[in-house]
Structures are given as C-alpha cells and as structure tokens.
Amino acid sequence: MAGSKGMELTHIVTGGEPGGGIPTIRDHIQDSLDVTVTEVMGIGDVAPSLFGECPQQQGMHFCGGGHVWVELVDPDSREPMTIEAGAVGELVYTHLTREAMPVVRFLGGDIVRIEGSPCECGRATFRMRVIGRRDDMFIVRGVNVYPSAILAVVGRFRPRVTGRARVVRKTTEVSVTPPVPVEVEVVDGHDADAKLRAEIEDAIHSTLIFRAKVDLIPEHTFGESGYKTKLTVKRP
C-alpha cells in the first residue's frame, strides 16, 4: 500500500474463486486490510464479465442483459426453475448477439442461490451467490453438500487455521458415507491440537448436520493452490 493518502487501498474486487462470497473469508479480508470487498464473475465460454456485486454486498447482479439469456435449471433433472429469491440451481446461458461461435443453453457448472431483486442500489436485475461447482457436490444422507460450505465453517477458527480446507473423496461415488474426511490447513503449532480438531468437527456437525473426520495439516505441507483452488481431492 502506498504511503500517500490518495493511493490507499480501499476496495478489493475478487473473482474466479468462491472466497469473496463466503462471509468468513470476506470478513477476514475486510477486517485485516480495512477495505470493502465485492465480487465479480464471468464464464470463459460466454463472456469475460457477466455478474458484478454493487456496494450493497448482497450478491452479484446479472449484467449481461440484452447480450446473454440466462436461465436457472434443476442441477439433477435440468428442469427449468423460476429465478426468484431462495431458488438454488444451475445457471444456463445462451448468446443473443454473438455471431461467431454462439453458445445455446450452455451449462455453466456453477450452482447458485438466487438472492433476489431488485436492490437498494436501484438495479432491478437478479442477484446471486455461487455456492459451489456441480462437479464438487457430494451427497451425505440425501443432502447435497458443497465444499464451500465447509470452508465457511472452517474460517471461523482463525487464527488457528489459515482458512484453507478440502474434502477428500475416496471413491468417484457422489454419495459419501459420514464421517466425511476433511483436511484443514493450520498455522504452525496446531497440527496436533486435538481440541481444535474436535471443535471443527462439532461445528461442521452442528452447522451442516453431518459428521466429518478432520485432519489438521501444517501450512508447509498442505500444498500450493495452483491456478484454481481445489476444494476436493480424490484419494483412495
């Protein structure tokens, strides 16, 4: 951050990763840097920028009206759903104005929750939050679970944890029998902290209603995040 007042960091726009839409991660960035955080999202095959969050921080507004037709469908049955507050489904995109390689009813792979419309900012387009990638979803006792929900719970345990976590999937089966294996990155000195492990397991159980088996992983062995953060790892 530059020393002159005019150059101070006041606002951060996040994109390409779920963090900016997860309250514990957003709050951590805002509090530690004294900034506001909003998020944006685009789909590589559709448009580089399609959704953007306004200063109300109530989810990302759809900004592609007139160029992209967007629909919401049930992720399993692909039946159309109404875009209304509280609806959870997968977004589907159709180009209206692109002449070279337009996509028609393109499944984006993101599962979103519609936050509603209009907004105090004056925009009337629907707002949404991404709750996970369809490929990352798994089912515990009939309930759909996204790893980002686990990330939101784990984030409460800062500063003992770094905020990174991932689900270990032992088979390619979508259905996972609890306890669900979860690896949580911790700061030095906490990798043998049995109390912390039990607290995280209890928090996941009380918040997400399934049992998890938490492994605490030291920062230096958790691995680099690479181009995209992997919230799920497949490991036999």
Ligand SMILES: [Zn+2]
């Ligand atoms: Zn708004």
